[in-house]
Structure formats: structure tokens, C-alpha cells
Amino acid sequence: MELELSLGDLPAPVKANNTMLAPATCQGEDNDDLALGLRVTATERDDQDNQRTGIETVEGEDSDEACPELPVRASPFRQASSANSWGFDVNAAVPVDGRASMARSLSPPSMHMEVPVTQGVDEEASEDEDNGGGRVRKKLRLSKEQSAFLEGSFKEHSTLTLEQKSSLANRLSLRPRQVEVWFQNRRARTKLKQTEADCEQLKRCCEALARENRKLQREVAELRASRAPYPLYNLNHHMSGFSTALPVCSSCSTISAVSSPGSSPMSTLFAGRPHFGPFTVTHPVLPLRRQPSATL
DNA sequence: GGAGTCAACGAGGAAA
DNA sequence: TTTCCTCGTTGACTCC
Numbered sequence: 223m224e225l226e227l228s229l230g231d232l233p234a235p236v237k238a239n240n241t242m243l244a245p246a247t248c249q250g251e252d253n254d255d256l257a258l259g260l261r262v263t264a265t266e267r268d269d270q271d272n273q274r275t276g277i278e279t280v281e282g283e284d285s286d287e288a289c290p291e292l293p294v295r296a297s298p299f300r301q302a303s304s305a306n307s308w309g310f311d312v313n314a315a316v317p318v319d320g321r322a323s324m325a326r327s328l329s330p331p332s333m334h335m336e337v338p339v340t341q342g343v344d345e346e347a348s349e350d351e352d353n354g355g356g357r358v359r360k361k362l363r364l365s366k367e368q369s370a371f372l373e374g375s376f377k378e379h380s381t382l383t384l385e386q387k388s389s390l391a392n393r394l395s396l397r398p399r400q401v402e403v404w405f406q407n408r409r410a411r412t413k414l415k416q417t418e419a420d421c422e423q424l425k426r427c428c429e430a431l432a433r434e435n436r437k438l439q440r441e442v443a444e445l446r447a448s449r450a451p452y453p454l455y456n457l458n459h460h461m462s463g464f465s466t467a468l469p470v471c472s473s474c475s476t477i478s479a480v481s482s483p484g485s486s487p488m489s490t491l492f493a494g495r496p497h498f499g500p501f502t503v504t505h506p507v508l509p510l511r512r513q514p515s516a517t518l
Numbered sequence: 519g520g521a522g523t524c525a526a527c528g529a530g531g532a533a534a
Numbered sequence: 535t536t537t538c539c540t541c542g543t544t545g546a547c548t549c550c
Contacts, residue, residue, distance in 0.1 A: 362525060404525075406526095410542095
């Protein structure tokens with residue numbers, strides 16, 4: 223079962239009950255029982271990376287703000303964990319202070335956890351020993367529940383306060399550093415997707431403008447070839463690159479503005495870009511040209 | 519086996 | 535100086 227994803231060769235000795243906690247009830251009443259490390263200090267990062275020693279007190283929870291309505295499981299990784307090839311459990315990187323019985327209280331009474339939570343202490347201790355010199359990168363795969371919970375939280379706020387970070391870490395049985403990294407990577411993914419979307423949009427606009435440009439150039443060539451006198455030329459026809467009729471001043475043949483925003487590739491391209499407003503064509507004489515407005 | 523994904527890391531910059 | 539961020543990268547893992 224993916225929920226119990228673990229790394230390494232050894233199967234999880236005992237599967238945890240998959241019972242969900244009550245939908246993230248922000249664990250208000252459980253605070254006293256939380257045994258997970260939660261110290262918000264100036265040296266937080268280092269502490270979080272090495273939350274292996276010392277009993278830390280639980281600060282006040284920001285119960286509500288980081289509490290999307292997503293179910294959260296109580297420390298699934300502790301039971302699902304198994305040793306990896308380096309002899310430590312990457313998913314056991316839970317803030318542990320050794321008070322196993324207290325960590326157990328994260329789960330509701332209906333949730334039985336059959337593997338001693340103290341497991342993690344030894345594992346993490348051995349991790350330090352094993353990796354003492356050469357630092358081996360740990361690979362953690364977040365469970366669906368963890369990812370969903372983090373996603374929900376990310377939708378609410380893409381950056382974290384210390385309290386939110388600690389709260390999320392607490393709730394998901396992750397180290398605050400892991401939550402922080404997840405948010406960093408998530409922001410990067412968001413930005414990448416946005417960049418790709420922008421790129422696609424610009425590409426489409428560029429193609430449309432190129433088409434329009436070719437068309438206008440053909441028309442200019444035709445006009446030059448005809449060498450006809452140039453009375454009030456029917457621009458509505460010849461500027462057909464713009465899909466709607468252009469309002470032409472009857473007295474001076476000035477086109478006052480591009481008709482409707484969003485109707486041309488140009489306006490699509492410049493949508494939301496205040497420096498690129500609609501342009502104006504005034505007194506069209508050969509060669510036909512468009513004069514940018516003052517706002518261009 | 520290669521490509522893609524993603525957690526984790528380090529460097530460097532900005533803000534306080 | 536510290537903290538947090540972005541950016542680029544690495545490496546473990548998965549999927550085909």
C-alpha cells in the first residue's frame with residue numbers, strides 16, 4: 223500500500239492502522255501530549271535538521287491557520303519505516319525526543335500503533351554514525367496524505383511562518399526543515415509552470431503577429447502596386463488583421479483606437495501590460511503605417 | 519537503460 | 535550576522 227511507502231528492502235514489520243485522524247482538528251487538546259520537537263529559536267534550522275536530542279517543549283500551536291480540511295494520519299512513517307541500505311530509515315526523520323509514549327498520544331484512541339516509536343531515536347542516532355564522514359543524501363517520498371496536506375496549506379499561503387512550519391511538521395510527522403524544503407520546491411514548481419505558460423502564450427502571440435505582419439506587408443505591397451490615389455481608404459477592409467471594424471473619423475479619416483481589447487493578437491499580447499495600450503492610426507497615407515499612441 | 523520526478527542540498531542575495 | 539528566499543544542481547527513485 224502506498225500509504226505505507228517505505229524505503230529499503232525490509233518490509234514494514236507492522237502496518238499501522240490507516241485510520242485517519244479527525245480531519246485536522248488542529249490538535250488543540252492534544253498539544254500537551256505532543257512529544258514532537260518544536261522549538262522556534264534563532265537556530266531553528268540546525269535544530270530542525272538535527273532534532274535528535276533534547277526534549278523540547280511544544281510552543282503554542284497556530285491551530286487554525288494551517289489547518290486545511292485534509293485528513294492527517296498520525297505518524298504513519300514510524301510504523302511503515304524500514305531500514306534502507308545504509309541502515310537508517312529515511313522516513314524516520316521525525317522529530318523525536320525519545321518520549322515514545324507521548325508521541326503515541328498523537329493518535330486517537332482508536333488508532334493503535336504497534337511499533338514502538340522509540341525506534342526512530344536509535345535509527346537516527348545510527349544515521350549519524352553511519353553517515354558521519356560521507357554525507358549520504360536521504361531520499362524521502364512523501365505520502366499522498368502528506369502531499370495533499372501540504373498542497374492544501376500551500377493554497378492558503380505559499381510561504382510559511384515559523385509557527386506554520388512547525389505546525390505542519392508536527393502534524394505530518396516531518397521535520398520543519400522538510401516542510402520548508404517542500405514549500406521551496408513547490409514555489410519553484412509553480413514558478414516553472416507559470417513561466418512555461420507565459421512562454422506558450424507569447425509563442426502563440428508571436429505567431430499570430432507574424433501572420434498579421436505578413437498579411438499587412440502583402441497589403442502594403444498591393445497598395446503600392448496599385449499606386450492609386452489615396453482617399454479615405456477603407457481600412458476596415460485592409461486592416462483585416464483586426465477582427466472588428468475600426469472606427470474611422472468621418473472628417474479626417476483618423477482611426478481613433480483599436481476597436482475592442484482582446485480582439486487582436488496585439489491586444490492579447492499586451493493584455494495586462496499597462497505600458498502597451500491600444501494604438502492609434504492617424505491620417506493614413508502611403509505607405510500605410512500605424513503610429514503608436516502616446517502610451518505605447 | 520534512459521527520461522522524468524522530486525526531496526534535498528549549497529551558493530548567493532536581500533532584508534531585518 | 536542571521537534568516538529566509540531563489541536558483542541551480544544532485545542523487546534516489548519510478549516508469550517506460
